[in-house]
Amino acid sequence: MDADLKLIGTLFEELAEPDWASAFLTGVCEATQSPAGALLQVDVASRRQTLPAYVGQGREMAVAFERKHAEGNPWRPTDEASGPPAGSVVVPDDALPLSALRRTAFWSDFLRPMQIDHGCGLIGFRSPEKVVSLTLLRSARRGVYDAEERAWLGRLAPHWVNACRLRNRLVPNERNESDATRALDALSTAAFFFDERGRCARWNAAADSLLIEGDLVRLRGGHLVAAHPGSGALFASTGATTVLRRRDGSVGGHAAAHRLPGHGALGRARAVVFVDSLTAMRPPLLRQALTALHGLTPREAELAERLATGSDLAETAAAMGVSTEGARTRLKVVFGKAGARNQAALVALVRSLYAVLGQNTSDT
Structure with missing residues (x-):
């Protein structure tokens, strides 16, 4: 009792x-x-x-x-x-x-x-x-x-x-917070929100895509860190812009940290870091294109996108939370919808689509 x-x-x-x-x-x-x-x-x-x-x-x-x-x-x-x-x-x-x-x-x-x-x-x-x-x-x-x-x-x-x-x-204001979450997910810029201890408490859909890519930023022990050791500290100076480098050392984007009041529609988040990728196309856009052009479901499009970024089937299955055999079964369905004879052909198709969309994105 x-x-x-x-x-x-x-x-x-x-x-x-x-x-x-x-x-x-x-x-x-x-x-x-x-x-x-x-x-x-x-x-x-x-x-x-x-x-x-x-x-x-x-x-x-x-x-x-x-x-x-x-x-x-x-x-x-x-x-x-x-x-x-x-x-x-x-x-x-x-x-x-x-x-x-x-x-x-x-x-x-x-x-x-x-x-x-x-x-x-x-x-x-x-x-x-x-x-x-x-x-x-x-x-x-x-x-x-x-x-x-x-x-x-x-x-x-x-x-x-x-x-x-x-x-x-x-x-x-919890409903306002839910509305704010939906609005943030609609942004093309990645947004990471931090509590008073500097730990990443939430992030939007674009940030989720950057974490999946893993080439600019990563989460380590709840803290947001740059993938390349030569990048500046993400919280070095509030309001200033930090250059982010990809793992190969090339400039890949910028990060800017801003303080938040700790109340309102975003709850008690104390800071936000906006990360803008210079060259990477957002995976959601690629997946939307795969869905529109080939009739793939969101999960099938994610499977194809992950394989195209270099992950093998076992790694992709683990990242998606499914068994390797389950991923293999889904992959056969994707082959049929996309008209690809095998995984290599599918990867080539997705990468060519990635390049086209990337070019279109830079032209707009």
Whole structure:
């Protein structure tokens, strides 16, 4: 009982902070032997799903979920507006058995690489605009969340609901933050946002592309670093421009750091670094072209783009969170759609398209 009271207390200690639910989430994961968990927020109108907090996995997992896998999440209700009310304990296995889950792309591409088979949700807030829930994840070895665990979560539910309601009143601009995220993702310039410790807390879609490329900047221990040792420090002087060099030493772009107020639509981010690549075409543009010209799905286009940048099939599969055999199966489909006889022909096709789009980009 004392442990439960202490756990509940963590909910109300830092309600106005960005990571207000992290300690509670960690405690619930430990108590239920769940190696991973997340705070899931859903925008009802757009059905956009975001993970403001998570444990057991890195930021890369959250980015992969939000940008690639959320849309195919079979654990979400078809009609979000009429889903379970706040305070409900939801176990997806009740409606979707493991055998059926394992036939979905969501499991094979996202859950399986993390060795996740079962989930459990605790709804904390529901309104016509958004839904907030706690999601717990674990493997088949640990099994489905049982009646005792559900009852324990049910006892926590009233406190979780109260905390979510208070949070919604204290931080009314979370919707603005979601709108800001969508606006930032539309930028062609990469933007990296940092907390007060100088750790990269979030980034936009263009920044995600630069990280995949890995030729200008990288994340190391949560810190943004230049790929080439001869590049200047990214935080050397706020407002000044830093020249970034590619790994071969050539000038590849510029970075500029700016201080932020630590409040408003961007939450408590304290600084932003904008990185502009001089020559690299954004992979999203290439993937859009592959989709438009050859009918590739977004995941198929990503597979083709990664192979064209020099990654082998095993590396590509690992980066995409799928098995090598699964990637090989997808690749055969890509061959047929693109009219390529083999991987070499596909790479040549993608690189030629890359060159054409790069030329067009520089001409505009």
